Amino acid sequence: MPTLRQLEYLVTIADTGSFALAARVANVSQPTLSQQIRTLEQRLGTTLLERSATGAMLTPVGRSIVVTARRMLSDASDIVALAAGASDRLTGTLKLGTTPTLGPYLLSPIIAELHRMAPQLRLHVREGIPDEQLLELSRGNIDVMLGPLPMAGDDLAIEPLFREPLHLVAALDHPIDAGEAMTRDALTGSPLLTLDPRHHLARQAAEIAERHGMTIAPDYYGTSLESLHQMVASGLGLALLPSLYLRSAGGMAGLKILPVEGWRVHRSIAIAWRRQSPMSAAFKLIAGHVQSCAERLLAE
Incomplete structure (x- = not known):
C-alpha cells in the first residue's frame, strides 16, 4: 500500500x-x-x-x-x-490565510482578544492572493481563510461576516473639494490607482472606474494598500481604500475622502473552512468573534 x-x-x-x-x-x-x-x-x-x-x-x-x-x-x-482533542475547543495551532488588504488592519486587535479568550490557541497567519488561498484551503495547506467574497468551493463551508465600506480618496491638495458631494460627472477621466488585478479589491476598483468614467492607471499597480496610499498622497491619482485601513494608524495621512453622490460601495468579508473539518465548531466560534470585533471597529 x-x-x-x-x-x-x-x-x-x-x-x-x-x-x-x-x-x-x-x-x-x-x-x-x-x-x-x-x-x-x-x-x-x-x-x-x-x-x-x-x-x-x-x-x-x-x-x-x-x-x-x-x-x-x-x-x-x-x-x-x-x-489532539481540539475539534470543539480553541486550542492548538491553526493556519489562517488572509489577504494583505484585510489581515493587517483587522487581525491585530482580534488576535490579541482571541489570545486572552483562548490562551492555548496559536494562529499562524499567512497572507496571499484570495483565489490562490482558496486553493490552498481545499488542499489542506491552510485550515481557515478570512477574505472578501466571492468565494466558492463545493468542499468549503463559507460564512459571511460583515460588510466593509470602501472610500474614494485623493491627496489633500487635490482640486476636487472634499467638503461637498460630487456628481459622477466630476470624476470623468480621473486616474484610479489599483492593486495587482489578481486582488478582489482591484476588480472592484475596475468596476467603479467603469461606472464613474474613471480610467485605470495600468503602469502604476500598487503592491500593497500602503503603496497605493503613498502614490495617492503624492498626487498620482485617486484610489479605492477600505474603511479598516483608513482607520488604522496613519491610514488617513495626506489623504482626504471624496464624497460622491449616491456612493454606497462596500466589500463583503467572509470566513471559509473545509466542510468536513473536525474543527468546524471552533471555526464558528472564531467567526463569531471576528464578526463582533469587526462591527465594533467599524462603528468607532
Missing part, C-alpha cells in the same frame, strides 16, 4: 512541476524523493509522472491519483486534529 509520505511527495511534485523544487519544499534530498516516487509507482504498477530535462508532468492516471491523494492528506490532517 502507498504511504502518506509517498503521496505527499507526489502531490508536491504535482504542485511544483519539478523533482528539485519538490525536494526543497518537502525538505528531503532529491534522491530520496525520487526513490520514494519510484517505489510508489512500483507498488501501484503504473507510471505516475513523465520525466524530462525541464521537469515532471503527471500522466493521466497520475492526475486522477493526485486528486484522491490530496483528499487523503487533508483527511489525515483532520485525524491529527481530532486526536
Whole structure:
C-alpha cells in the first residue's frame, strides 16, 4: 500500500512541476524523493509522472491519483486534529490565510482578544492572493481563510461576516473639494490607482472606474494598500481604500475622502473552512468573534 509520505511527495511534485523544487519544499534530498516516487509507482504498477530535462508532468492516471491523494492528506490532517482533542475547543495551532488588504488592519486587535479568550490557541497567519488561498484551503495547506467574497468551493463551508465600506480618496491638495458631494460627472477621466488585478479589491476598483468614467492607471499597480496610499498622497491619482485601513494608524495621512453622490460601495468579508473539518465548531466560534470585533471597529 502507498504511504502518506509517498503521496505527499507526489502531490508536491504535482504542485511544483519539478523533482528539485519538490525536494526543497518537502525538505528531503532529491534522491530520496525520487526513490520514494519510484517505489510508489512500483507498488501501484503504473507510471505516475513523465520525466524530462525541464521537469515532471503527471500522466493521466497520475492526475486522477493526485486528486484522491490530496483528499487523503487533508483527511489525515483532520485525524491529527481530532486526536489532539481540539475539534470543539480553541486550542492548538491553526493556519489562517488572509489577504494583505484585510489581515493587517483587522487581525491585530482580534488576535490579541482571541489570545486572552483562548490562551492555548496559536494562529499562524499567512497572507496571499484570495483565489490562490482558496486553493490552498481545499488542499489542506491552510485550515481557515478570512477574505472578501466571492468565494466558492463545493468542499468549503463559507460564512459571511460583515460588510466593509470602501472610500474614494485623493491627496489633500487635490482640486476636487472634499467638503461637498460630487456628481459622477466630476470624476470623468480621473486616474484610479489599483492593486495587482489578481486582488478582489482591484476588480472592484475596475468596476467603479467603469461606472464613474474613471480610467485605470495600468503602469502604476500598487503592491500593497500602503503603496497605493503613498502614490495617492503624492498626487498620482485617486484610489479605492477600505474603511479598516483608513482607520488604522496613519491610514488617513495626506489623504482626504471624496464624497460622491449616491456612493454606497462596500466589500463583503467572509470566513471559509473545509466542510468536513473536525474543527468546524471552533471555526464558528472564531467567526463569531471576528464578526463582533469587526462591527465594533467599524462603528468607532
